[in-house]
Amino acid sequence: MRCAILAFVAGACWLQTRAELPAPEHIASAVVIALLLCALRRHGANILGAALLGASWAAVLAHLAIADALPREMEGRDVAIIGTVDSLPHEFEGGSRFNVRVERILTPGASVPRTIAVSWYGQVAPAGGAREPVQPGERWQLVVRLQRPHGNANPYGFDYEAWLLEQGVRATGYVRPAGPRNQRLDGFVPRFGHVVERARAALRRHILQQLEGKRYAGVIVALVIGDQRGIPQSDWDVFNRTGISHLVSISGLHITMVAGLAAWAISYLWRRSFFIDGAALPLTLPAQKAAALAGALVALLYVLLAGFGVPAQRTFYMLAAVAAALWFGRVVALSHVLCLALAVVVLIDPWAVLGAGFWLSFGAVAVILYANLGRVQIETGWRRTLAVAARTQYAVTIGLVPLTMLLFSQVSVASPVANAIAIPVISLLVTPLALLGAMLPAPLAGPVLGLAHLAVELLADALALLAASPLAVLNAPAPQPWVFLLALSGTAWMLAPRGWPHRWAGLAAWMPMLTQLPTAPPAGSFTVTAFDVGQGMALLVETRGHRLLYDAGPQYAPGADAAGRILLPYLRGRGIGKLDALVVSHSDVDHAGGARTLLGGVKVAQVHSSLAAGHPVVRAARRHSRCTSEQEWNWDGVRFEMLGPAPPSYDEPGLKANARSCVLRVSAAGRAMLLAADIEAAQEAQLLQHAQGRLQADVLLAPHHGSGTSSTAAFLAAVAPTVGIFQVGYRNRYRHPKKEVYERYGSRGIRRLRTDESGAVVLAFGRQIEVSEYRAGRRRYWHGQ
Template identity: 30%
Template sequence: MPPIARLTVAFAVGVWLGLGLSEPWPACWAVAAAAAVTSWIRPWWGTLLLTLLVGLLTGIVRAHREAGTCQARWLPGPKSVLLRIHDAPSRRGTTSATILHAREQCDGVVRVRVVGDVPAGAVLLAVGTAYPGGVVRLTHYRVLARRSVWRYRIRRRVAQRVATLYGPRAGLVEALVLGRRDDIPRDLRAHFARAGLAHLLAISGLHVGVIAGWVLLVLRWAGVGRQRWVIGAAVTWLYVALLGFPAPATRAAAFMALHAIARLRQRHPSPSAVLAVAVVILLQMDPGAVTAVGAWLSVAAVAGTSWGRDIARGRGFRGWGGMLVASSTGATLFTAPITAWSFGSVAPIGVVANLAAIPIASLAVPALMLSLGVGQVMAGSAGLLLAGLERVAQLAGGVPLGSITGTAGLRFAIPWCVVLAMAVMITRRGFTSWRRAKRTLAIGAAAVWVPIAVPAWVGRDRDHVLSIHVLDVGQGDAIVVRTPRGRWLLVDGGPRAGASDAGRRIVLPFLRRHGVDQLDAVLVSHGDADHLGGIPTVLRSLDVALVMEPGQPVGTNLYLDYLAAVDRLGVPWRVGRAGDTVTIDSVTLAVVHPRDAWVPGQLAPNENSLVVHLRYGCFDALLTGDVGSVVERDLLPSLTPVEVLKVGHHGSAGGTEGAWLDVLTPQVAVISVGPNRYGHPAPTVLERLADRQIDTWRTDRHGTVTISTDGGYLWVTGGRPATLAGSVLCRIRHWLRSSGSSSSKSGCTPRPPATSPICSTTSPSPRR
């Protein structure tokens, strides 16, 4: 690593600390003192610490400025604001806007949703509702000025021209040319993501590189000398300005400008040095980029591309084909840990898909731009290229194991870090002997296979078995049901806190890991944030056949966002009442509460939760939402015993009374709970469960709890042990036991096996 790269890392770490520390000044004084001392002993270490100190101060200044933005100051609710629209709203009514004036004396850029034909660059006096995450839904507005700067006018005309020329493909064209992704069909977006081609739908370094490459190629054909680098950099910055200086394009333009300066001075610096200088400049301009996933992906992609090209040159692959393979492989390897950490998804198929997609995109982007001037003459050719790009995404996205999904976070990222480390080690050590080569390649193959194959084996679904997964979403509820024939339902979506929700972090990665792209039903027990929080994200990401909820209005922005998603996506919606049933395969979900009248009282949303009785063969489970003792007493005469009880309201003291448990007589009770200030689950509830010898599972202790049944036996497994080795050993132990006796099942947790017969051994009738 060159010295400038080490200094860049120190500066970035300092910026990150300055943005994240609540009390940064003690750290500043400590770093300054350490720099002063080490400068006398080891000057290089002193330089690194001084660079870290500069980064700290830069982050502190940025944090102070961010505290004055509207996103930081605004609380959800009604707002009046003066703002300038960036682009004409998409078909969904979304665009971005700069706040010119607000009552809270704040500024910044926000996403807005507006109904009507609002021209790009227009200044609006608007009234709307602010939502978490910096989104404002405008309900009333008046256009004060229609004058716009040149880039807004050009973008508006380009969008109109694209709509005229390309019709149904206009959304894809706008993504490739203008970076607007709002109008891309959801299924096409999913194909690109699974194929590892999502970067083509966002204005990134690739698009800027394509523009710069074609400009340099044309100038070279025209006989222009070294000045072509200056012209290429100028055209690149002009294009980035037209786009509105999005962060990925700005990073690529800065990299291009530094490279052009080096070429003019007849220097040939290493790509890592140029990248390091570009990162420092961009962090000075936008320190917040140090926490942006897009910035990390850009840096990792450039570093991986450079690494791949160096490897190709060292192995004698100097043709464009070898360089393309090496670049694609390097970019995929270097970005895999980041995408696994942030999105819970890695697409190894992207190595192959990009070999076809990047050349097509490199031809399509200039063809699309030329078609804006010459019309249908070029639009036909560009349309064929777009069709080819879509076909590549569809084929690659359908390859088994082409896209590996998991739960976003460190646990899923670590195996990909191992893969990257093994790849770097293999290429650096070289093969001095065939024996060493075989050993190294075997280790590398195992490092690639283990994180891909083993989790799929450990967590695979059993055929002809009903599975109920009570997900570990913290203080909230999210229950995923898989029918014996592989159809899927969701009951609640977990909590939402600010811009983060359990649907994006936990529910969607879980479903995608199991290959789910459609839900036959989504049941919302009630509108509180700890149950509804992740539902809007799920609705926007998957095809949903039905949504059922109590229908009691809740006066929150989250509930309005959920209703807006249902309405905009056209998802069938119905109110659930006692007597309603949903039958999928041979699994029946019967609503037993609420009845026709609402339960009055201060806790009405909880007491009006959907209570669902799930039946399959001899197996019964009761999913209770957040109901308490009032509803429990009302339902007692109509209920029958069940095998599994989802304890209501996270085990609060206001429910799960003794009479309730005596009537239901569950074998297994599951409490979905996380860290909280309410004392859930209540000791009295745990005592009642223990007194009746009910096998009790808690998501805060056992992780995601899975209840599986073939209709005759049920077994319970937990998400712990957390280690992969423990899960593998548990699976082997379970396989050995189950192969010896059809009635022997075991749980994959450190606690005793949770195994229960449901039907009699001599009769298919239920145990009751």
């Protein structure tokens, strides 16, 4: 059974790597072949049949999910709908975001998916009074403007489109300010999911009211209902660097603990029911069965409050399987229980295999089971408990290193120490207090929740000291497949049962993984990566021994920007821990929005910008210099020339930020790229006058994202590019690139690449220019659907 389940999961994983879904007739044929193979009752045939069934099952669910799509002609149109709030709303400054389950479409001829995700900015009461929070289960009439699922596509980045598909969300958008047409119709629509989400909302509101103004209130909320959106990125950085982020949520450990306490309490009371007249409960139902049922039900309740995430699901299914075995008097191996939980998770949600939590959750349990094979316990009492806990922590720490490096390109060296402190504090003190405080009424909840918060605060202060050390985290490039498999075999060797020869030698298999260096182009050539950051700019220029980032992308919302979401994960994935230079072309938020986050996340030797002296980015820089047309330097046979702005422009206080953009030309071996930021026609004319002989470039970063005020015919003639890069957001409100400008490039035979369509674009400049598009090279069936 275990091999068949693993094959089923492997088939589902294979399906999630496909660029296109198999046709329905091919799926039907695969199912028939799979059933015939399974009927042969031969091990190899059964394994192959299970794999075919896994791929077929995932394909069927994918077809059903994608079929519920927003028609392209409906994008950008106002549509009136009636629906219910189907998720726990995320409140942010100036609005909220939530899922809507569409019940009726009021606009004639319109078509909308069953589930959509919308943001409501500046929501007010119908009478124009104070803002009314949206609550789960409410029925609303809304006017919405939608678009098909679309996310930024970059190496080592988060696949937002896959996440939306897993959530069943097939369109995103926002609520239009339509006055009385946006109105609440019902205060609550009774459905099971609505009851759960309303309960979660009530608990969150209760906790936040009792901990108003407290820094770590979001952590307490996460421990009670699994909503982690209230934890700021700065705190996540500390938790990740110390390796305790798995504790700052409803983890399997917490669910098991709560279920165990419930089972123990029921067992204790059940066995003593003889003292209650007429209530000899053990004679009706054995105490063990009652305890198992109680533990499973409490675990289910906690998992529902947790939002039914994969780690919580895995824990519940394992506990339920153990409870069922006890109830029916069966003896099952824990490996069978783990595989059964694995099968149920993938059956319900075949897209779960795309998430890091899936692999870390099941991987951790698998490591614990493997590491305890052949272990004979001779200790008793607290010594045995301490020995088991220490061995388990050692096994998980060692066992997950290759997987952590593969998923995050870093491993926390401080994790063993941090977890030794954090596990007992969070699991035995904070979580029980948080749960108790969440259930108590207001007069009693405050002190209990306050005590839980104090414990988190003290723990966070200690963790911050650990995280501050440069040795807290080991970074390396994401391992190649063969390097990962080698490290995995070494890990299995190190965790093998006692008696296995030279277990320490398994560490040698880690060396290729831990000693990898970032790739780099040959001397005398360079590569440029134009990231897909939405409506903004960010490009990484690499030579043999140096790296320069041109602009840092936009800020999306308070505390969220392109550096945190895209640039830093990419640099970690490549194993790049230092930038030799950062050029911030000008102060517009779509170019400078991620600069401070970037400076806080990676070492930057030098910042060049046109920013004012008091700008926060200038203050945060180690070294700063103004961009001027007089600057130039050489790295590894590659020439960098700053063509603008002219020094006198800094003495013109009324000049727009766009007009003072840093214009950079990078060239080597007769090939060049011109990075023109947001210059407009006037600045293009100045460049034609003062830098006429230095403008020619094979690749042009379209000025001002292809706006109608730039890319004049004379400028394009002088640059004479063969490739034009447009860094633009999908369906951006500026409608960049403008149609006439885009056609101007096309009329000159220039190859046009848009990051909203191509994803990240990588250009390798050597004797020839090699261009690769991330979406084309890593296309999945849900992209663009």
